[in-house]
Amino acid sequence: MTNQDIMLCSKTPLFSGLSYEDIQTILTFARARVLDVARGDYVLMAGESDVRTGIVLQGMLSIVSFNHDGAHTITEQIGPLETFAEVMNCLSVDQMPVSVRAKQRSRVMLFDLQRILGLLDSKEFGLARETRIAASISHNTVRLLALKTKRMRERVEVLSKRSTKEKLAAFLLQRAAQMGIDLHQVAGSGPQQSTGSIAIDTGLSRIDLAAMLAVNRSALSRELSRLQQLGVLTYAGQNIQVHNWLALQGEMDEQ
């Protein structure tokens, strides 16, 4: 574990507000270890009993699940400074239900979050510094879980739409809201509407975007092409530029 690793950890929601020394103390206690993994290597395997919380320090990981005949599906991608497996670790599950694989060369920290949370109950953990650390880490943990819940709710909202166009529209509207764009203002009447063109960097290839929306890749391409022809948006690579938010909203068949 290098100084750089600890500095990177300090930028994650879990260690927010804690000093370098505090983080070092916690990670040592939580038996943290750092792994350098090549593309395609597994960080955690499905069925593994040693369930740890992980932080991506560099690179990108995929959460992978396998079906009965060995085919796999990527269910989630974890980028730099994002955490994974914390829910399983908090629930003390017996074994990992999914595998975590490096999508590219990555550096990952694994540690036992349950052991950190156990600190709060420790009799020796009554000194001022430790109490402060414990309060911060417990606050950060529940905030992290709340953030995770919020993101999952957003994903459910997109997937609950029935057609490809509804899902795509919901996804783009959500991304804009996450970017802090006030769509009421952008989509409102008057001059703002004509100048309300906003670029959304999806950060996803066409295949990954189709997987994220749980739609067929060719159906997604058709839909993007149709919306481009209508002047609602233009797209290139991972970027989608939305020109008419009201028309996009109109694509969503309200439930």
Place this chain on the structure above:
Amino acid sequence: MSSKHPCILGDKDVAVLAHSSLFSQMSAGEIEQMVQALGGYTKEYLPTDIICSPNRPFERTGILLSGSLDVTHMSVLGRSAVMHQVRIGQAFGGQANLLEMSIPHAEVVAAQRSRILLFDMRLLFNVSRITQVPIDVRMTFFANLVHAQAQECLQLKRHIRVLAQRSVQGKIAYYLLALAEDAQSKVVTLPFSRSGFASYLCVNRSVLSRELWLMHEAGLIDIKDRRITLSDIDGLIEVIPEAWI
């Protein structure tokens, strides 16, 4: 008009809270102690009173003590409305309270005369205030909170995997297999009505009924009201094009 009262919890209130996930494994005295430390108070609402809306930040976690509440989800442009009800003993607003934001795109309205316990979850991490509560009591509450959040994440993860299935039969099969795994049994009981199940799967009720019948005819499942027997597990797994986890 709503009215706010200092936190005097009656026996019925404490009984409701003792059955809620946040106050599980806590005695009546411990519940009252914890509620006080979190700045708890009760508030009564009349039908149609708005408890929170996107334009009205909600800096508290609520637990419904009596009555009933409707939650309406709005799309980012203010349209769309999917409703569900808050049950007695159920918490709401905790995520917004912890993340210090308004409940995104949702409005919570009293469906009937309702009484709600409101408290500030953030005070759990206020060292000077929370240390008035014995460590074992606050540890129980903290463990309950983390457990409830993690369980919610797990349920949402399952919902995502169900919705990610491309066919209606795939969604049904995935959900039933998950229930069977939880119950460690081939016989499962749906926690919803038929229309509630259709709403969870995001499909039409008539489409759901047709697909359930087709699965029954194919010998995959046997249905008796809310009880469903998974007659052919391997067959159900084959229905799922996406991976089963």
